[in-house]
Amino acid sequence: MTKNYQDVNSLKVSDELFSFVNNELLKDTGISPENFWLGFDKAINELAPKNKKLIEKRKDLQKKLDEWHIKNKGNEININEYKKFLSEIGYLTKEGPDFKIETKNVDDEIAKIAGPQLVVPIMNARYTLNAANARWVSLYDSLYGTNIIESEEGGGERYDPNRGQEVIKFVREFFDKYIPIDGTSWKNIAALKVINNELVICKDDYDYNLKDKSKFIGHRGKAEKPEAIIIKNNNLHFEIIINPKAFSAAHDIAGISDVIAESAVSTICDNEDSVAAVDAEDKVACYRNWLGLMNGNLKTQFEKNGKILERKLNPDRSYIAKNGIGSKLHGRSLLLIRNVGHLMTNSSIILKDGSEIPEGIMDAFLTTAAALKDLKKKRNSRTGSVYIVKPKMHGPEETAFTDLIFSKVEELLGLEKYTCKIGIMDEERRTSSNLKECIRTLKNRVFFINTGFLDRTGDEMHTSMEAGPMIKKGEMKSSKWISAYEDNNVDIGLKCGFSGKAQIGKGMWAMPDKMKEMIDEKINHLKAGANCAWVPSPTAASLHALHYHQINIFDEQKKILGRSKAKLDDLLTIPIANRTNWSVDEINSEISNSAQTLLGYVVRWIDQGVGCSKVPDINNVGLMEDRATLRISSQHIANWVHHGITTKIQVMEIMKQMAKIVDKQNSNDKNYEKMSDDFENSIAFKTACDLIFKGREQPSGYTEPLLHLNRIIKKSIQN
Numbered sequence: 001m002t003k004n005y006q007d008v009n010s011l012k013v014s015d016e017l018f019s020f021v022n023n024e025l026l027k028d029t030g031i032s033p034e035n036f037w038l039g040f041d042k043a044i045n046e047l048a049p050k051n052k053k054l055i056e057k058r059k060d061l062q063k064k065l066d067e068w069h070i071k072n073k074g075n076e077i078n079i080n081e082y083k084k085f086l087s088e089i090g091y092l093t094k095e096g097p098d099f100k101i102e103t104k105n106v107d108d109e110i111a112k113i114a115g116p117q118l119v120v121p122i123m124n125a126r127y128t129l130n131a132a133n134a135r136w137v138s139l140y141d142s143l144y145g146t147n148i149i150e151s152e153e154g155g156g157e158r159y160d161p162n163r164g165q166e167v168i169k170f171v172r173e174f175f176d177k178y179i180p181i182d183g184t185s186w187k188n189i190a191a192l193k194v195i196n197n198e199l200v201i202c203k204d205d206y207d208y209n210l211k212d213k214s215k216f217i218g219h220r221g222k223a224e225k226p227e228a229i230i231i232k233n234n235n236l237h238f239e240i241i242i243n244p245k246a247f248s249a250a251h252d253i254a255g256i257s258d259v260i261a262e263s264a265v266s267t268i269c270d271n272e273d274s275v276a277a278v279d280a281e282d283k284v285a286c287y288r289n290w291l292g293l294m295n296g297n298l299k300t301q302f303e304k305n306g307k308i309l310e311r312k313l314n315p316d317r318s319y320i321a322k323n324g325i326g327s328k329l330h331g332r333s334l335l336l337i338r339n340v341g342h343l344m345t346n347s348s349i350i351l352k353d354g355s356e357i358p359e360g361i362m363d364a365f366l367t368t369a370a371a372l373k374d375l376k377k378k379r380n381s382r383t384g385s386v387y388i389v390k391p392k393m394h395g396p397e398e399t400a401f402t403d404l405i406f407s408k409v410e411e412l413l414g415l416e417k418y419t420c421k422i423g424i425m426d427e428e429r430r431t432s433s434n435l436k437e438c439i440r441t442l443k444n445r446v447f448f449i450n451t452g453f454l455d456r457t458g459d460e461m462h463t464s465m466e467a468g469p470m471i472k473k474g475e476m477k478s479s480k481w482i483s484a485y486e487d488n489n490v491d492i493g494l495k496c497g498f499s500g501k502a503q504i505g506k507g508m509w510a511m512p513d514k515m516k517e518m519i520d521e522k523i524n525h526l527k528a529g530a531n532c533a534w535v536p537s538p539t540a541a542s543l544h545a546l547h548y549h550q551i552n553i554f555d556e557q558k559k560i561l562g563r564s565k566a567k568l569d570d571l572l573t574i575p576i577a578n579r580t581n582w583s584v585d586e587i588n589s590e591i592s593n594s595a596q597t598l599l600g601y602v603v604r605w606i607d608q609g610v611g612c613s614k615v616p617d618i619n620n621v622g623l624m625e626d627r628a629t630l631r632i633s634s635q636h637i638a639n640w641v642h643h644g645i646t647t648k649i650q651v652m653e654i655m656k657q658m659a660k661i662v663d664k665q666n667s668n669d670k671n672y673e674k675m676s677d678d679f680e681n682s683i684a685f686k687t688a689c690d691l692i693f694k695g696r697e698q699p700s701g702y703t704e705p706l707l708h709l710n711r712i713i714k715k716s717i718q719n
Contacts, residue, residue, distance in 0.1 A: 005350065009041035011357075012350040014280035021366070025291060029372045031413065039412040040365055047405060048351055051342055051358040054398055057090075058700060061430075062463070064089045069466035077467070079569050086433075086572070093396050093434045100497035101443045103421060105383040109334035110447050111501050113235045114531035114553040115265035116541040118333065119508070121274040121612045122286045125300040126311055132293060133314045134264035134538035135333045136239070140248060142261075142542040143167045146515035164248060171259050178549045179231055179238075182211045189254050192242060194223040197322045218319040218327060230319050230329070233549050237262040237329060239317070263541035266503075266532065267333040268389050269293065271363055272340050273626040274612030276605050278708045278715070280348040283362075291370040293335055296379055334387070335380050336423065336448075337371075339363035341392030342401070344704050361405055364388070368409045368420055375419070387447060389423035392455070393438070394700070395430040400441040423448035423503070426489050427455035427628075428700070429463050432571060435492045449498070450505030450532075451489045453477070458631030460575065461639050462701030468576040469643040472590055473636055476575060484570035490529035490557075491565045499531075499557045506530040509544070510623045512537050512614060523547045529560045536624040580645060587646055588654065593618050594633035595651070596658040599675070599688050601625045603662060605707055606684040606714050607673050616665045618658075630691060630703040638695030648693060655692075659685055683714050 005012040013021075022033040068085055086092040109115075120131035143149055149166045172186040181189075181201050191202040199216035201208040210216055217237075221227030229240040244255030271277065271286050292298025299312040316331040340363050345356035371386040378384060388406070393399050399422075406420040422445040424431070424438060431438050439446055457476050476482055486506075493504040506525040509518045518535075522544055525533040531553045535541045582590075596618040604610040614622040623629075640646050659675040659682075666672040675685040687710040691703055698705060 008037045010045065010352040011037075011041055013037075014348045016280045016284050017348045020284045020287065021369075024288065025366065025369050029369070031369075031372075036369075036412070043365070043408040043412060044349075044351065044357065044361060047361050047408060048355075048358055050401060050404070051361065054342055054394075054401060055699070057397070058394055061089060061091055062700070065091070065463060066466045069464065069468075073466070073468075077574065079572065082572065083568070091395075091430060091433070093437045095434075095436055096440060098495065099440060099443060101439065101446055101501060103444060103447055103502060104418065105385050106421065106447055106501060107334055107381055107383050107385065108235075109265045109330075110387070110503055113265050114526075114548050115236055116263060116535045116544040116548075117503075117505060117532045118264045118267040118538070118541055119270055119274060119338075119534055120267060122269040122271055122289050122337070123275040123277060123282065123611065125289050125292070125298060126302055128269060128289055128293065129298060129300060129311045129313065130538060131264065131267045131269075132332045132335060133311075134267070134541050135262060135331060136260050136314070136317065137263040137538045137542035139171060139238075139259045139261040139542055140164075140167050141258075142515075142539045143170055146539065146543070147513070148516045148519060148543070150516075159247060161251065165251060168252060168256075174546065174549075179215055179233055180211045181208050184208050191254055192226060192229050192240065192256075194219050194226055194229075197324065199229060216322070218321040220319050223320075228319070234552050236265075236545060236548055261542045261545050262329075263545045264333045264535070264538060266336060268336045268338050270338045270612075271367070272338050272391050273628055276609040276611040276707070276711055278711045279346070282609070283346060283348050283359075287366050287370060290337055290367055291373075294370050294372075294374040294380065296374075296377065332380075336387040336389050337367045338389035338391060338423075339367060341390070342398060343392065343699060343702060344708065360390075364405045364409050364420075365412065368406070368415075369413060372413060375415070384419065385447075386420050387423065388420055389425065389448070391425040392428060392700075392702070393424065393431055394428045395434050396437040396441050399424065399431075399438040403442055403445060406445065418444045421445050421447040423450070425452060425455075426450060426485075427452040427459070429456070429459045432456065432485050432488065433568065435488065436496065439492065439496050443496075446502060448503035448505060448532075449489060449493050450503070450507070450530075450534075451486055452507050452628060453482070454507075454628035454632045456485060457482070458628065458635045458701050461632070461635040462696075462698075464574045464576075465635075465639060465642065465696055467574045469580055469645050470636060470639045471575045471577045473594065473632065479575045480570045480573045481575055484566040484568075484573075486528060488566035488568075488571055490560060491563075494529065494557055494561050499554060503532045504530050504557075506533040508534040508624065509536060509540060510625065511621060512540060512624055513622050515540060515543055519543055519546070523550065526551045526553055526556060529553075529557050531557070580643075582645070587640070588650075591637055591640070591646060591651060591654050592658060594637050595655050595688075595692075596661060597623070597625070598630055598633045598691065599655065599658050599662045599685070600665065601629055602688040602691070602707070603666070603672075603675060603684040606687050606710050608671060609711065609715075618661070620665070627703050627707070630707075631701055634691035634695045634703060635701045637692045638701075641692070642696060651692060652689065655685070655689055683710050683717075686710070 004015045006018045118131045120127050144167050175186040189203045193200045217232045218230045219226040231238040239260040241258040242255050243257040246257035249255050249257040277283050301310050314331040316328040318328050321327040340359040342360050344359045346359040347356050349357040374380045390402050422442050426449050461470050535544050600615040612626045615625045617623050663674045663676050675682040690706050
């Protein structure tokens with residue numbers, strides 16, 4: 001808990017944060033604590049009032065939207081009248097002339113290499129290191145341990161040679177399609193050698209070459225007996241490991257023991273939706289881990305199977321290039337940092353008027369300051385950039401404000417203007433509707449736009465809460481607005497010159513245990529024009545990476561440029577149900593599904609401070625969830641209660657039933673506190689209920705205010 005403060009100019013800074021900044025963050029940066037705090041104080045007192053005005057505008061717009069829908073209740077919405085109204089109140093901004101983004105000094109991992117993107121809670125050092133090191137992942141292990149290979153479920157504790165053979169078969173067939181050998185197959189090849197700087201594949205006393213010789217880029221070990229062969233396809237690499245003594249190579253004539261896939265090309269280290277950081281203690285833990293990554297010295301120890309293990313950042317991967325010169329491949333994922341949005345405040349710093357600091361502004365200064373070490377070493381960003389992902393911005397005024405924030409950050413830290421690059425999370429309705437103008441405000445900084453179904457649907461429902469009862473959650477993905485939203489994001493990004501310069505991203509695959517289904521479905525993100533998409537684990541990253549070998553995304557984007565563009569009318573079509581005569585069973589099933597998911601996540605957030613975890617759903621399918629899940633679930637139930645589809649009493653009854661199921665699902669967790677033992681005094685259960693029953697009055701339907709409030713209460717009891 002944030003308790004003790006230092007008076008620093010006009011600010012009160014918590015002891016923990018003050019000590020961290022002075023003794024760790026600014027160490028060896030050439031910036032004195034005195035100068036930092038003086039400049040920080042000045043910037044905060046200029047920026048905080050602007051932040052407050054933007055939040056007030058959100059409230060004002062929502063009030064006008066509610067009034068308009070109440071006034072027009074019962075009437076079919078005339079889209080032209082609706083757009084006229086949205087323009088009059090300043091919700092829709094007039095679109096300006098075409099332009100191209102001008103972002104400079106962007107790393108290849110953003111601009112030229114299409115691939116998977118991990119999102120990891122920065123608060124957890126072990127998970128963060130796993131993600132950073134997930135640039136390279138064993139494809140053999142990923143296939144062997146998942147449901148892609150249809151033999152014994154996930155393999156057993158003992159190595160199953162039959163399952164191993166299926167893994168090898170899968171990889172060889174994949175190579176035959178995308179890295180073919182001229183005149184033969186990868187199956188049953190006898191040896192791999194490097195002769196005259198070219199890859200020679202041996203089979204039946206004959207030598208063969210790759211159809212495209214340029215895909216071989218180098219090797220490790222002796223040329224005549226290499227330890228690894230390095231292959232490049234669509235700017236992504238495979239390492240074919242040759243070790244005849246390994247058990248995995250026992251039945252392989254060529255002695256190939258593993259194939260290492262270049263996997264998580266970039267990783268978002270998250271301060272936002274996947275962490276439960278509510279006070280100075282939590283924020284310092286997040287900042288310290290990010291600083292360790294930027295310094296390159298983050299380490300953590302943990303116990304596994306009775307042994308103490310240490311995890312640290314992997315080095316770059318050395319190899320001998322075709323010209324005989326030693327070369328290296330980046331050993332780690334390019335690390336991005338997600339800051340908090342404009343809404344939340346934090347007690348780590350108290351302003352001169354007694355209010356808490358806007359947390360997003362604090363994040364901007366401190367996460368960028370942590371990156372000063374990397375800007376000197378250039379180990380993470382080789383081009384000298386800092387990549388900040390900025391969530392939950394509403395419209396061009398708020399994206400312009402983000403530009404101002406980072407201009408102030410650069411000024412204080414002595415950085416060249418536009419060192420800080422910004423990723424726009426297209427997850428709010430006012431941003432989607434004005435995406436081109438949002439990008440324009442950040443045209444010198446923007447390095448990424450992406451879509452997020454859960455948050456975007458939550459905002460869709462909250463914005464139009466008074467319009468009527470919403471369709472079922474499961475029907476949202478087939479509704480008119482969501483198709484327009486996904487297409488519009490790509491259309492606008494390509495029109496603004498993102499291809500080859502910046503990322504166009506798509507959202508998370510939430511089921512880490514269902515990798516066969518992911519392989520079947522997630523290729524659609526590439527077909528939709530995305531050059532990166534989110535995955536829940538290093539294993540998922542290695543498997544999703546295969547999609548980027550199958551499709552050259554930059555060729556795909558050229559095709560998409562010629563299609564008919566998404567329509568604003570479709571984007572603004574509100575997903576109101578055209579029927580509300582659902583049966584009691586249908587209604588109860590829908591509410592139960594949302595309630596169980598909501599409770600399963602909230603109980604860990606409040607009681608254990610876990611911001612992201614694999615939560616079993618009502619059918620016991622593990623889903624990787626963060627706060628976005630809560631937003632859509634709580635807003636949907638709140639909407640149905642408001643419009644009389646269900647009642648508060650009915651929902652409360654279901655919440656109690658689902659709490660018992662969640663308690664049972666967590667019975668093996670020794671730290672778990674059951675909700676059903678005492679509903680009245682369970683802070684977690686109360687919070688979950690408040691998210692629904694107070695959902696209409698929450699700003700933009702966000703869950704953070706209630707979660708933070710109740711986590712602080714829980715921490716005070718635990719301490």
